[in-house]
Amino acid sequence: MKLRLLLIFSTIFTFFALRAFAQSQNAVASTNTGLSIYIDYGKLLTIPTDFELKGEAGISFQLKNRFAPHVQLGWARLEPGGAFENGSYTSEGMYARAGVNYLLPFDATNSFYIGVRYARSQFEETGSYQISSKIWPSRIEKYTRKDLQADWFEVVFGTEKRFKQSHWYLGGNISLRILNNKEKFSPIDTYAIPGYGRAFDQTVPALNVYLKYSF
Secondary structure (H helix, E strand, C coil), X not given: CHHHHHHHHHHHHHHHHHHHHHCHHHCCCCCXXXXXXXXXXXXXXXXXXXXXXXXXXXXXXXXXXXXEEEEEEEEEEECCCCCCCCEEEEEEEEEEEEEEEEEEXXXXXXXXXXXXXXXXXXXEEEEEEEECCCCXXXXXXXXXXXXXXXXXXXXXXXXXXXXXXXXXXEEEEEEEEEEEEECCCCCCCCCEECCCEECCCCEEEEEEEEEEEEC
């Protein structure tokens, strides 16, 4: 199933990339080549919350052929309230994504892009839950797992707007994350993976918003 989804979205990516390449001579937006850096300001909005804390930044390099190799690094601490009914759960760790975007110019300041990513996370998790009984005293169970790893693929559709006559861009994208591999545990499996989301979902949609500076 995972391979089928990956093939479907890879086909979609290839179709749009070839179509955009065929129409590139008629594009009205300028394609600036060079290095860009960005920060995901949407994740900074998690700072005031008590259930998650995230941070993410990245770099890319726009080539003359409209392809842009892309690398992202992030960190997340997740404390979802729905992990256990009578307990607590925390997942914390680093993650990285690497891939490529293909630019689809729209006008002088706006553009779209499509991309693919491979991502990997290294994290640890802790949890506690209460076992209640009407006959025996209640008991609290705890566990800690370290040096966990998971990886996944992503298909990305995004848009960017350049502030007039500047090097600054405002952008956002939606992505579909397709889980490739993670360690499995019994009887309680991993609930959340930093950078991916809920571990029991084989596919996860995501939304990112960012501010970028292009040199």
